[in-house]
Amino acid sequence: MTPRPDPDRLPPEPDPLAAWTHATLRSLPPPAAPAALAGRVLAELARRETLPWWRREVACWPRSARLGFVLAAGAGGVLSAATFHGGTERLAAALARLTDALAPLATLGQTVLRAVPELPAAWLQGLGFAFCTSLAALLALVLTLARLLAPRA
Numbered sequence: 001m002t003p004r005p006d007p008d009r010l011p012p013e014p015d016p017l018a019a020w021t022h023a024t025l026r027s028l029p030p031p032a033a034p035a036a037l038a039g040r041v042l043a044e045l046a047r048r049e050t051l052p053w054w055r056r057e058v059a060c061w062p063r064s065a066r067l068g069f070v071l072a073a074g075a076g077g078v079l080s081a082a083t084f085h086g087g088t089e090r091l092a093a094a095l096a097r098l099t100d101a102l103a104p105l106a107t108l109g110q111t112v113l114r115a116v117p118e119l120p121a122a123w124l125q126g127l128g129f130a131f132c133t134s135l136a137a138l139l140a141l142v143l144t145l146a147r148l149l150a151p152r153a
Contacts, residue, residue: 053065
């Protein structure tokens, strides 16, 4: 007895419309780029050539910078692997030293958190206004320095 062929496994029948469409599209010439495109592409390539090395792709960096990056990434990977494979005791000891060093700062933070609710509302509003104003001034300073030091082409 011969097994019946499964209709899902049969190769699809050739579609004459699909064959005609493919043949017609293959016979068309490739589309031409707009005339202004070549100038824009060349201008962008020239702009990229003037960028400093650290703003280019990593493959364009100097060999020493790439080596330093690879070494730093490798050191980070080794430290991570050491932390996950038996280096947790050293990490715990380092964190304990850091916690001991930051204990006075934590005490100060707790004191401030206890004292803030006892301040008058006008003082809290003034502190909030002063904080927002100084933050806006810092943002304006950073943006101005960024524009002055790294002008856009």
